[in-house]
Amino acid sequence: MAEHGAGDLRLTGLTKRFGDFTAVHPLDLTIPRGSFFALLGPSGCGKTTTLRMVAGLEEPSGGTIHLGDTDVTGTRAHRRNVNTVFQSYALFPHMTVLDNVMFGLRRKGDKQAEAKAREALELVQLGQAGGRRPGQLSGGMQQRVALARALVNRPDVLLLDEPLGALDLKLRRQMQIELKRIQQEVGLTFVHVTHDQEEAMTMADHIAVMNAGRIEQLADPATLYEHPASTFVANFLGQSNLLRARVEGGARDGLVRANTEGQELLLAADSVPEGLTDLWVGVRPEKLTLGEAGGRNRLGGRVVDASFTGVATQYVVRTPWGADLVVVQQNDGSARATPGEDVTLSWEPGREFVLDAAQDDHAGLDEVAVDG
Amino acid sequence: MAWVRRHLLFLAAVLVLAYMLVPNVVVAVFSFNDPVGRYNYTWRAFSLDAWANPCGAAGICQSLGLSLRVGLVASLTATVLGTMVAFALGRHRFRGRAGTNLLIFMPMATPEVVMGSSLLTLFLMMGLPAGTLAITIAHIMFCISFVVVAVKARVATLDPRLEEAAADLGATPLQTFLRVTFPLAFPGILAGALLAFSLSFDDYIITNFTASPSSVTFPMYVWGAAQRGAPVQVNVIGTLMFLVALLVVVAGQALAARRERSRAG
Ligand SMILES: Nc1ncnc2c1ncn2[C@@H]1O[C@H](COP(=O)(O)OP(=O)(O)OP(=O)(O)O)[C@@H](O)[C@H]1O
Ligand SMILES: [Mg+2]
Numbered sequence: 001m002a003e004h005g006a007g008d009l010r011l012t013g014l015t016k017r018f019g020d021f022t023a024v025h026p027l028d029l030t031i032p033r034g035s036f037f038a039l040l041g042p043s044g045c046g047k048t049t050t051l052r053m054v055a056g057l058e059e060p061s062g063g064t065i066h067l068g069d070t071d072v073t074g075t076r077a078h079r080r081n082v083n084t085v086f087q088s089y090a091l092f093p094h095m096t097v098l099d100n101v102m103f104g105l106r107r108k109g110d111k112q113a114e115a116k117a118r119e120a121l122e123l124v125q126l127g128q129a130g131g132r133r134p135g136q137l138s139g140g141m142q143q144r145v146a147l148a149r150a151l152v153n154r155p156d157v158l159l160l161d162e163p164l165g166a167l168d169l170k171l172r173r174q175m176q177i178e179l180k181r182i183q184q185e186v187g188l189t190f191v192h193v194t195h196d197q198e199e200a201m202t203m204a205d206h207i208a209v210m211n212a213g214r215i216e217q218l219a220d221p222a223t224l225y226e227h228p229a230s231t232f233v234a235n236f237l238g239q240s241n242l243l244r245a246r247v248e249g250g251a252r253d254g255l256v257r258a259n260t261e262g263q264e265l266l267l268a269a270d271s272v273p274e275g276l277t278d279l280w281v282g283v284r285p286e287k288l289t290l291g292e293a294g295g296r297n298r299l300g301g302r303v304v305d306a307s308f309t310g311v312a313t314q315y316v317v318r319t320p321w322g323a324d325l326v327v328v329q330q331n332d333g334s335a336r337a338t339p340g341e342d343v344t345l346s347w348e349p350g351r352e353f354v355l356d357a358a359q360d361d362h363a364g365l366d367e368v369a370v371d372g
Numbered sequence: 373m374a375w376v377r378r379h380l381l382f383l384a385a386v387l388v389l390a391y392m393l394v395p396n397v398v399v400a401v402f403s404f405n406d407p408v409g410r411y412n413y414t415w416r417a418f419s420l421d422a423w424a425n426p427c428g429a430a431g432i433c434q435s436l437g438l439s440l441r442v443g444l445v446a447s448l449t450a451t452v453l454g455t456m457v458a459f460a461l462g463r464h465r466f467r468g469r470a471g472t473n474l475l476i477f478m479p480m481a482t483p484e485v486v487m488g489s490s491l492l493t494l495f496l497m498m499g500l501p502a503g504t505l506a507i508t509i510a511h512i513m514f515c516i517s518f519v520v521v522a523v524k525a526r527v528a529t530l531d532p533r534l535e536e537a538a539a540d541l542g543a544t545p546l547q548t549f550l551r552v553t554f555p556l557a558f559p560g561i562l563a564g565a566l567l568a569f570s571l572s573f574d575d576y577i578i579t580n581f582t583a584s585p586s587s588v589t590f591p592m593y594v595w596g597a598a599q600r601g602a603p604v605q606v607n608v609i610g611t612l613m614f615l616v617a618l619l620v621v622v623a624g625q626a627l628a629a630r631r632e633r634s635r636a637g
């Protein structure tokens with residue numbers, strides 16, 4: 001809608017230091033107006049700090065924030081048309097739920113404050129709770145009040161700091177759909193912080209994966225999954241099998257010959273960066289096929305674990321050199337392998353992604369190690 | 373014997389309460405006395421004379437009025453100043469914060485005689501005449517410390533995120549203070565104000581140093597009256613004050629209980 005979205009949200013060199021600790025390294029980011037943008041990353045990587053700077057609650061140590069053509073870096077929080085759903089809810093304990101939701105509209109002197117607030121409460125399925133105090137509500141209900149309180153203002157940019165974290169799975173899915181619907185209907189810019197990669201993938205147009213105060217990769221969900229730019233992204237977003245390989249010879253017919261532990265691999269030439277010889281070859285579990293039907297790349301191994309999950313079976317296959325590869329096989333009625341069985345894994349060149357071997361293959365696997 | 377053992381706690385509580393309340397009961401009972409002579413120390417006969425005419429004793433209601441006025445001005449001023457100090461100490465990190473914290477406690481720790489005599493010296497040096505103004509200034513000074521302590525305890529429990537949320541929702545700093553910070557800090561501010569009032573109303577020693585013959589507060593009147601002979605009206609006013617205090621406490625508890633219920637229910 002025309003009156004909404006003062007324009008793109010543009011962060012340029014945005015930095016935050018607490019003493020000598022840099023919580024957010026110089027950050028350059030353009031969030032297109034009206035888009036659903038997700039910020040994904042492990043605990044302590046600087047997501048909340050970034051949002052707080054955009055909201056005007058934290059003063060940047062450097063850099064600028066633009067909303068459209070306006071530089072809002074020095075604008076105080078109450079003058080920015082930006083609203084936040086706080087990670088800790090921050091509901092006013094001395095007001096009723098309805099007064100909480102009306103707070104923003106009242107400040108603007110909106111005549112229909114009450115009607116709009118009731119509608120927003122209806123939306124988060126709390127139509128009956130308007131007269132209660134936040135302290136009388138469960139964590140999940142409080143979170144939905146926080147959501148309604150921010151959403152009802154229809155700001156240019158809505159900042160959501162893990163807004164669904166306290167909800168059970170069913171409600172979470174409902175709220176995801178609801179949020180996405182509102183975002184599309186009203187055309188607001190959403191910046192959604194989450195731990196939950198599935199939530200980020202299903203909801204967002206663009207995802208920035210953050211690690212230790214830096215953005216590792218910014219892309220749409222499919223690109224992020226199919227072509228992660230770093231081992232951190234590969235491991236943080238879904239599962240990845242990473243094989244150490246060496247390029248042997250140049251490209252021919254769009255394929256590059258490589259070698260992993262004495263096994264020959266064919267890689268799509270356009271996925272191998274120019275001049276790189278030591279590689280991580282990454283293959284997602286569902287891209288591997290048990291048997292030889294999957295494609296020209298073949299690896300042998302022995303099944304050490306098989307877990308049946310209903311729609312699929314997840315195998316762990318140990319290669320002769322001791323690496324464990326994860327394979328997910330659709331439950332299409334074909335025979336299942338059993339632990340101890342020798343199997344061949346196969347995939348077609350081009351289904352893999354390629355990264356520089358200089359990167360740590362365990363990055364992003366252990367979130368705690370990444371912390372701080 | 374078993375009965376005594378079972379109700380030991382109850383008995384102990386009754387005894388302690390009686391010990392605490394007997395003086396008040398005596399004061400109340402003797403407000404209905406009809407004494408002969410100047411002293412109201414022996415029971416003679418029941419009478420409503422004093423209750424019918426509480427201002428009957430010379431000067432008693434003037435002194436009560438003065439005490440109420442001084443108490444009101446002192447507690448209000450101290451509450452405003454003390455609340456600001458409490459917010460500064462509770463919210464901001466600045467150089468000399470620890471030192472300020474310590475200084476705030478000083479008036480509470482200093483013996484009143486010492487403070488009273490020092491103030492008298494100070495006022496004399498400044499050329500400020502003893503009297504109502506001097507009393508009020510002195511009361512404001514020692515009340516501030518108590519207000520700061522009461523409000524700071526409350527401010528410490530406030531979540532700064534709430535003020536951020538208000539600003540985030542478009543509230544100006546003033547609106548944020550009026551709608552979020554103040555209502556949340558109010559119980560502490562009220563407690564500080566009540567404490568300040570009762571301290572001011574009650575004070576004898578410091579007041580005595582800073583008062584002039586024409587500015588006699590209620591405690592000074594009672595003290596003087598006790599020397600010359602105590603009129604029954606002192607008991608009447610004492611009983612009234614006890615009742616007002618009781619009313620305030622009961623009302624406060626009822627309010628707190630109601631809030632608790634609405635929060636938990
Ligand atoms: N006021 C502060 N003073 C000092 N360090 C801070 C402050 N606020 C945040 N930090 C540090 O900055 C880093 C990033 O914090 P931030 O809250 O942005 O993380 P986050 O990504 O939101 O984490 P989570 O997912 O757990 O909410 C952390 O290491 C944190 O300790
Ligand atoms: Mg956070």
